[in-house]
Amino acid sequence: MPRILSIQNFSFRYPGAQRLAVDSFDLEVDRSEIIILAGPSGCGKSTLLRSINGLIPHMYSGDYSGAVLMDGANVREESMRALAQKVGFLFQNPENQIFMFSVERDVAFGLENLGVPREEMRRRVDEAMAQLGITHLARRAPHELSDGQKQRVALAGVLAMQPGLVILDEPTSLLDPMTASELVELVDKIRRENGTTFIVVEHRLDLLVRIADRLVVMNSGKKVLDGSCWDVLTDERAEGYGLSVPAIVKLEKGLNYHDVGTSARIPTAAQLAEEVNSRTA
């Protein structure tokens, strides 16, 4: 089975632009991985995402070289219709993608457009709503819901399409801390239950580093760091590339309490406190 996503020496330049928006980019993504994509404003993240869901080159023209393979198929040669079933996209502001009169109609919207048979559609909509805990909201008008609920409705609409890869664009930035934490747990649950792969663009890293497998950092269109969250966040260059290194990672790195933070684990503040207590007892 091919990798879910393989980006091979991909470069893209918008018409009239002086420099490449994405420059000789390589990335291999396995199924069920959760990857954080980070980097300063204007580093090329949005362009890269557009090249994965096919907006580049199907909607945006420009100088394109290299290849982006989604589930083994070249994005350049796939139709937008086929790509829509493989790659889901959740916008930062859910209001940009929910607009129907009821939650269930909204969740069904993508499937209706693909002409999925009615029974199959009903089953997938019910499953997606159940997984995200919004079945009780099925008949409600989306505009009456809280921001966290709207985010779930939008994500249910994406999941109903059963994409192998879901892109989340700053999903927690408009959510209160606890709702944001719940969304992050939900993403981890979907990955475990459905085997979905996630690429998450996010500046607020403190929550996501708990569930992400890798952190990929872009700068000036190039990939500059790629590794476990711990390894990337403790890299000397991380803050220079605009990464918000969580306070606990900075602290733990400075203290050098070996074993507390490792390649596989970033400690929580409570875990670090326990470690300090045991060492100073």
Next chain:
Amino acid sequence: MIEFKVVTFSHPTGVTALDHVSLSIADGETVAVVGENGAGKTTLVKHITGLLKPTTGAVLVDGDDTRQRTTAELSRKVGVAFQNPDHQLFSENVEEEIAFALRNFGFPPETVKQRVDWALNFFGLEEYRKSSPLTLSGGEKKRLTIACILSWDPGVVVLDEPTVGQDVIQKERLSETVRMLKSTGKTVIIVSHDIEFLWPMQPRVIVMSRGKIIADGPASDLMLEREVLASARVSQPQLVTLYQGLKKRPAQPFVHVHDARSWLASEANG
């Protein structure tokens, strides 16, 4: 001085967004407003600019009742960078966007030019001077709205979710801006979910839940109240959680990473 006198605001649908809110913010204070989505935070700040008027009660800005003043009059005193920058950007290019309010307020052309140049430079937007605001990234749009309001130098600056879409370099620039505003005696009101950004500023914190103010006090006290924060779906800063988890700890919570590092290092060395 900003005063809310038993303010209640109900939407035409009947939903009460502010419920008997009384509040006083003195000139020069830095205030953070936190709370769950839909708690009424944005509704609260819209009352300061007169965009919304109380259903009952009154809001006074420098002694003026907002019901007796137009939004244009109030905006000279209160500058607001809204949560969604698309709601306040409309000019042909970035330079014009900043100049728009300055011209409307009647500043002389030389001052307009000087302030536009300052704002573009300070917020790292110089290279977009002639670009359409609509072509900027979300984070850049946000910075542009903040640049616009600071350019006309209002006494009260309201920032609604200023860190959304900002990388750490821009967040540091924002903190620097808040410190600068504070040192020049401005009143700064920040609505934010980004507790890690707010904590080092040690602001006065107002916690809102379901249209009410449920707590109000200095960050150094309020951020220790885990249950109060949780009832408004706010979490503690990581350094506070660490501090409270320690069996042996200093008298005050750690404000910066280096405070925690020095203390822990000295403990480890006996």
